[in-house]
Amino acid sequence: MKDAVAAVTDRIIARSRDSRRAYLDLIERERDNGIRRPQLGCANLAHAYAGTDEDRDAMKADRGMNIGIVTAYNDMLSAHAVYYRYPELMKVWAREAGATAQVAGGVPAMCDGVTQGYPGMELSLFSRDTIALSTAVGLSHGTFEGAALLGICDKIVPGLLMGALRFGHLPTILIPGGPMPTGLPNKAKAAVRERYAVGDASRDELLDAEIQAYHGKGTCTFYGTANTNQMMMEVMGLHIPGAAFVNPGTKLRQELTRAAVHRLAAIGMRGDDYRPLGWCVDERAIVNAAVGLLATGGSTNHLLHVPAIARAAGIVIDWEDFDRLSAAVPLIARVYPNGSADVNGFEAAGGMPYVIRELLGEGLLHGDIMTIASGGMVAYAGKPVIDGDTVHWVDPGVSGDDTILRPAAAPFSPDGGMRILAGNIGRACIKVSAVERDRWVVEAPARVFHDQLDVLEAFKAGELEQDVVVVVRFQGPRANGMPELHKLTPPLGVLQNRGFRVALVTDGRMSGASGKVPCAIHCSPEALLGGAIGRIRDGDLIRVDAVAGTVDARVDADEWAAREQAVAPPAATGMGRELFGMFRSLADEAEKGASAVLAGAGL
Structure with missing residues (x-):
């Protein structure tokens, strides 16, 4: 491990000792003494099973894991429109693995691209807290032995994790949907925006350019907060390896989701490979998230989100930790807005498997963290490919484009972004x-x-x-x-x-x-x-x-x-902003994650 990364990790561990111990005690109590299906009354279970027909007998017999799906599906948000049939398919794949699955609940998923510059954007950050609360409501029924979180975009992944970490005794996997295919190049889109700003482009021309850029189902293709979320789930080991940037509607995308359901069924507390979320998200995983952010030039929003996710797991990271890591972590990726390529170009050049292999090789990532995949972080240095219905993982090889990805030993910059x-x-x-x-x-x-x-x-x-x-x-x-x-x-x-x-x-x-x-x-x-x-x-x-x-x-x-x-x-009203007065009054400062629910919970 590189000395600077090890030193920051030790600093976080020391600072978090009491709060992390309290968190681990909490999830141990929840695992051993919390409400679980065998302890629920018959009327309670009947209510839980009443909405299903095909799986009712298996649930009644308590033969395998019951997976709680928390979904951020809506068809206004392109990245989440792909989730429409996921629960239906996931139930089939759960049965293949001797498990069952139910939609535990839905969470709101606003599109910042729609609200940008308008009053609705003032609800955006606190939608993360609302998502955390909604996730907790969905998992509160005590009828699930594992959780599958369907979410991608800006506040959704952090909110899902913040909520799920309070149920950290449950094995949990994040399941992405992938980026839309490349449309109008980002630099061309930005050029039209700047021309419009000075009156040299019409509104119709601007709208046509924006629609060419944002043209279909899937995540927006620039390297903003949504795609930084997906990077982060890979370096924290919470995805099926290599799942982040595979396009929707492809056979590989489907088989990676199927593999996620099968893997979740295999890491429950009743088996011999128990991998609860709260053990996976430890201090080293949080450092990995920060290192990945710096090495790839990711979104500034994660200087809020990483501290908030960490706090939900009893871990305290501050901006000084990011600053020290930035001095030691090289910038090895250039993806728009930090370069000309989009995330599809990044994936084609080697993507996250290349990044993880390079960072592991230089001692910049903790390779020994507990991940949802067997083998630790090394598993995430393999690129998924499909042969028929079988997914296997191969070495990503050399960079497919050194204007997008470079070796850690020959980076774009010797320090982070x-x-x-x-x-x-x-x-x-x-x-x-x-x-x-x-x-x-x-x-x-x-x-x-x-x-x-x-x-x-x-x-x-x-x-x-x-x-x-x-x-x-x-x-x-x-x-x-x-x-x-x-x-x-x-x-x-x-x-x-x-x-x-x-x-x-x-x-x-x-x-x-x-x-x-x-x-x-x-x-x-x-x-x-x-x-x-x-x-x-x-x-x-x-x-x-x-x-x-x-x-x-x-x-x-x-x-x-x-x-x-x-x-x-004066505080603005309208567009529901007045309903979020409680969140504003409780919110912590930015360096602590700007969260109301964590502050209100005393975390």
């Missing part, structure tokens, strides 16, 4: 893997906004035609649910293309598709809680320095300390 910034404005994160090095340091006057739509209006009015650090505050979890501000990417990109030095500083989030403009995000403490971002005034000289790791207002220290906080705008 994330930095932690600290200064008199607070602590923030920045993703630099898609930012040209000559843009890593920006010093310019501030323009301060409290709403991203006001930024767009100022851009259209020509008010930002200069070197500028755009500050958008009162966007934190306590203020308005920490929406993504991805709508700002095209206009800020246009300003940068015109030769201006441009950066964004915000206590909100950017999308997993954030790209070439330097963005200091997740600024903490947030403005609503008295964070220093609330002291910035128009014209203040702001320095964002990803080389030195700083974010500062170049203001006299005495004046800075004496300044009053800006007044927060």
Whole structure:
């Protein structure tokens, strides 16, 4: 194990000792003394079995595992539309393995691509907590010996895991659906967006380009939060190996799902290969998730999601851990927005098996974690191929395209794609893997906004035609649910293309598709809680320095300390936002995962 990775792992283990012990005690009690089918009353069981015909006798006889399927299916979200017939097929495959399966419950699955830039986005982050609660409700019946989680996109996978980890005595497998085939290249789509932002493309032209890019069932093909989730499930060992990026509707996709159901039936507590979720997700698995994120230039949203998932398992990881890992982990993948290829190109070049093999070979991943597959992480260095109805795994070989994937010994960059910034404005994160090095340091006057739509209006009015650090505050979890501000990417990109030095500083989030403009995000403490971002005034000289790791207002220290906080705008209502007031009032700071349910549970 590389010394730096081992040191961060030891740091997390030491910090988490008491909370992890309490968590492991919890799942041991749940396994040994919790509510299980043999303990339920006859009327309770009759209710549980009443919705099934073919499996009722097997359930009554309690002959094998009953799998609880938690599904995020809806046909508004392209990545999840593929799940329509999964439960029906999974029941057949469970019978093949001597098990049964039932849909334990459904969870909401919003599409951030639909709500981006609109009021619904203020519900987005807290949909993760809602998904965690919904997962817990589904598994609370005590009638399942294992769980299959059907989810892919931004908040869905983290929410499913947060909920399922509180039932960590159950063996659990995440089952993906795969990315849609490649459509309009991402750079071409981005170019049309930027042309539209300056009035050089019509709305019809923009809509046609977007539909060509997002054209069918499956996950969006850029390397945003959804696909970073899938990467993460591979390096944590929670998928069938190599399942992340196989397209929907293919024979291989079907057989990998079938293999997942069969494998789940084999790792229950009644057999001799018990692999509960809470044992699989340990401190080393969390470090693997962080390493994978850095090595592939994944989504900044995971600087919120990884800490939240970890907390649900009694583990504490902080941004300092990410920063230390980033200094030691090379960037070995370039996938849009960090490169020109999409995830289909990434998969064709070698995909996750190549990445895992390279990281294991350099001592950057913990290979000895408990995974749902036998053999530990080594199993995930094999690429699945199909021969008839049989799946087997082969070495991925050399990179199929060294503009997409490179060996860990000859990376795109010797360090990872994330930095932690600290200064008199607070602590923030920045993703630099898609930012040209000559843009890593920006010093310019501030323009301060409290709403991203006001930024767009100022851009259209020509008010930002200069070197500028755009500050958008009162966007934190306590203020308005920490929406993504991805709508700002095209206009800020246009300003940068015109030769201006441009950066964004915000206590909100950017999308997993954030790209070439330097963005200091997740600024903490947030403005609503008295964070220093609330002291910035128009014209203040702001320095964002990803080389030195700083974010500062170049203001006299005495004046800075004496300044009053800006007044927060009133809480918005409509689009259901008022219903999430409880979540906003309880939410933790960004570095802890910005979760209300974990804070409310005392985790």
